[in-house]
Amino acid sequence: MIILKLGGSIITRKDKTKPTLNPVNLERIAQEISVAKIKKMVIIHGAGSFGHPHAQKYQIGSPIKNEKELARKKRGFALTQNSVKNLNHFLCHYLLKWGIPAIAIPPSSFITSKNKRIKRANLEIVEKYLEMGLVPVLHGDVVLDEDDDLKMAVISGDQLVTYLAEKLHPDRIILGSDVDGIYNRDPNRHQEAELLPVVKSMEDLEFLEGARTVDVTGGMAGKLGELLELASKGTPSEIINAGRKGILLSALKGEKVKGTLITK
Numbered sequence: 001m002i003i004l005k006l007g008g009s010i011i012t013r014k015d016k017t018k019p020t021l022n023p024v025n026l027e028r029i030a031q032e033i034s035v036a037k038i039k040k041m042v043i044i045h046g047a048g049s050f051g052h053p054h055a056q057k058y059q060i061g062s063p064i065k066n067e068k069e070l071a072r073k074k075r076g077f078a079l080t081q082n083s084v085k086n087l088n089h090f091l092c093h094y095l096l097k098w099g100i101p102a103i104a105i106p107p108s109s110f111i112t113s114k115n116k117r118i119k120r121a122n123l124e125i126v127e128k129y130l131e132m133g134l135v136p137v138l139h140g141d142v143v144l145d146e147d148d149d150l151k152m153a154v155i156s157g158d159q160l161v162t163y164l165a166e167k168l169h170p171d172r173i174i175l176g177s178d179v180d181g182i183y184n185r186d187p188n189r190h191q192e193a194e195l196l197p198v199v200k201s202m203e204d205l206e207f208l209e210g211a212r213t214v215d216v217t218g219g220m221a222g223k224l225g226e227l228l229e230l231a232s233k234g235t236p237s238e239i240i241n242a243g244r245k246g247i248l249l250s251a252l253k254g255e256k257v258k259g260t261l262i263t264k
């Protein structure tokens with residue numbers, strides 16, 4: 001079984017402040033997944049411009065001071081959920097078009113968190129779909145939080161990757177983003193940045209920066225934090241560039257591709 005994360009930076013135009021799809025990437029990625037013919041796969045996608053700007057505007061996940069703020073955040077929560085659900089609909093549409101039996105499973109409908117970490121999630125339904133050869137498609141989402149000061153939280157696609165990996169024990173975990181992997185510093189800001197084929201700790205990087213675009217879950221630094229935690233428990237993962245033609249297909253087929261392995 002493979003857990004594949006498709007970054008919001010790939011399936012959306014993350015440089016836009018309004019929800020904007022990247023239909024060219026969506027079409028190509030759905031095609032590459034279809035050609036790879038993976039028997040069992042869970043797909044998780046990020047929120048990109050469909051989620052981060054809303055979540056930032058309404059500060060989902062920050063402490064709630066009064067009733068007025070709660071009312072505003074509730075609206076923001078619903079707006080964010082509706083928007084990422086919309087993105088999920090488009091991804092599933094492209095997957096289905098290429099013959100992949102995609103089943104949308106919105107985390108806000110079955111996951112809750114405590115202090116912004118996933119606390120409760122019944123994965124039985126995900127496992128059932130997998131057994132049947134259907135492809136569950138989850139996404140970075142807003143969820144209810146048990147912490148009374150927060151009441152709601154943003155759960156990144158990257159946190160979902162680590163949570164599902166711990167519970168479902170996949171053979172491989174592949175994360176497709178808009179960069180070739182992890183560099184010693186942000187390649188979009190520093191021309192001389194060098195790609196790191198293997199990362200074992202935060203110290204392997206010179207500078208840790210988030211993303212240039214709006215990313216409420218910490219961009220690459222947030223992603224690496226999640227994946228290092230997973231690696232420390234013995235589960236490695238790979239970051240590849242899903243923005244370049246053919247890399248995702250090769251990676252899915254098990255061929256060696258340019259990228260970063262996050263391991264112990």
Ligand SMILES: Nc1ncnc2c1ncn2[C@@H]1O[C@H](COP(=O)(O)OP(=O)(O)OP(=O)(O)O)[C@@H](O)[C@H]1O
Nearest residue numbers: 007008009046047048182183185186188211219220
């Ligand atoms: N050291 C680094 N190596 C690689 N990328 C980095 C680094 N530091 C910062 N980045 C930035 O991280 C970005 C990718 O992270 P980001 O969270 O935006 O992607 P994503 O996970 O695909 O999107 P989403 O969170 O919406 O799913 C890159 O575009 C890059 O600019």
Ligand SMILES: [Mg+2]
Nearest residue numbers: 215217219220
């Ligand atoms: Mg991100």
